[in-house]
Amino acid sequence: MIVSKTDYVRSEARRNTTFDHHCHWPGCDKSVPPAMWGCKRHWFKLPLRLRNKIWATYRPGQEITKDPSAEYLAVAREVQDWIGENDRG
Structure with missing residues (x-):
């Protein structure tokens, strides 16, 4: 079954209730779903x-396989x- 990215991320957010992942904004320690x-x-x-x-x-x-594409990593940078x-804070 193929689902949209949106549906996948929403499903992961509902399924994962404990997160060992945090916001990628520098200095933010808020836990978020890994997706x-x-x-x-x-x-x-x-x-x-x-x-x-x-x-x-x-x-x-x-986020599960830990192998984002080179394109994703370039955008992350x-x-x-x-x-x-x-x-500005």
Whole structure:
């Protein structure tokens, strides 16, 4: 059965109630489901163009297999660079 990325992430968020994963925003220690990039607050601090790039390069299950694509890793670096240049607290 093929499910959408959205359905997969929502399902993982409901299924996983204890998380050994945290928001990828520097300094944020909020726990989030492994299938999610970050907490709601920080996800929506990112510009839509970056959120779209994360979403486009995310492959369902990469958080389990620990093998994100080179494209996803490049976007992750781009996001961290953006945060470093734009985070005002």
